[in-house]
Amino acid sequence: MSRLTERLRRFKDDRGIMANLRCIYVDSKKHRAWPALNRLGVPINDGVSAFIAGLYATHPEETATGNFGHTCKAIERHRDESRPDDSKLSATERRFQHLLTAETDAELHNRVLRMVLMARSQGVPVNYAKLETDLRIWKLSDRVKIDWASAFWAPEALSAEEEV
Numbered sequence: 160m161s162r163l164t165e166r167l168r169r170f171k172d173d174r175g176i177m178a179n180l181r182c183i184y185v186d187s188k189k190h191r192a193w194p195a196l197n198r199l200g201v202p203i204n205d206g207v208s209a210f211i212a213g214l215y216a217t218h219p220e221e222t223a224t225g226n227f228g229h230t231c232k233a234i235e236r237h238r239d240e241s242r243p244d245d246s247k248l249s250a251t252e253r254r255f256q257h258l259l260t261a262e263t264d265a266e267l268h269n270r271v272l273r274m275v276l277m278a279r280s281q282g283v284p285v286n287y288a289k290l291e292t293d294l295r296i297w298k299l300s301d302r303v304k305i306d307w308a309s310a311f312w313a314p315e316a317l318s319a320e321e322e323v
Contacts, residue, residue, distance in 0.1 A: 161287070161288040161291055161292075162200075163199065163201065163208055163211060163212065163287075163288075163291060164211075164215070164221065164287050164288050164291075166199045166200060167199065167212060167215045167216075167219075167287075170195075170198070170199070171219050176195045176198065176216075177216040177219075178216070179191045179192050179194065179195040180192050180195050180196070180212045180213050180215070180216035181213055181216045181217055182213075183196075183209050183210065183212065183213035184213055184272065192209065192212075192213065195212075196208075196209055196212060199212060206264065207291060207294045207295050208291065210268050210271075210294070211287055211290065211291045211294070213272075214271070214272065214275050214285070214287065214290075215287055217272075217275060217276065217279065218275050218276070218278055218279035218285060220278075220279070220282070220283075220284045220285070221284050221285055221286065221287050222284035222285065222286050223286060223288070224286060225286050225289070225310065226286065226289050226290075226293060226303075226306055226307055226310050227271070227274070227285070227286070227289070227290050227293065227307050227310075228255075228306065228307030228308060228309065228310030228311040229286075229310045229311075230274070230278055230283055230284075230285050230286070231251060231254075231255045231258075231274055231307075231311050232310065232311045233278075233281075233283040234251055234274065234277050234278055234281050234283050235249055235251035235252065235255075237281035237282065237283055238250075238251060238277075238281060240252075251277070252311075254270075254273065254274065254277075255274070255307075255311055257270060258270040258271065258274060259304050259307065259308060267294070267297060271290070271294070293306075293307075
């Protein structure tokens with residue numbers, strides 16, 4: 160559990176702070192999020208923490224297990240996107256694949272935000288502590304992408320490992 164998510168939980172029911180944190184996504188309104196970030200102890204120039212705070216304010220339903228690949232797979236299951244032909248990708252699969260190809264922080268944040276909005280619409284919780292860690296090391300190696308892809312396309316293998 161991260162310190163950020165613990166602090167966010169304390170303000171979860173404060174509608175004003177949550178609304179201000181959601182302003183982090185709009186360039187002309189970012190200044191509204193800065194006092195709220197300060198109350199959370201998040202430096203204004205910490206882009207990843209600010210982004211996570213905005214995501215949490217958008218969809219505060221959280222879990223302590225799994226990575227973002229698990230979240231995306233749960234979205235696909237909740238949307239009941241059965242594939243009659245294995246050669247075709249589901250809509251969620253295409254979005255997830257598109258997410259994995261993000262090269263810039265702006266692309267990555269935009270695509271993660273879209274998936275979190277989908278998670279909110281389907282009632283799927285997000286592991287924000289793990290997401291924060293993963294976003295910090297996204298560009299350092301392909302490990303995060305591989306972990307997310309493994310969780311999305313081979314969730315049965317992960318479930319077996321968790322039981323051991």
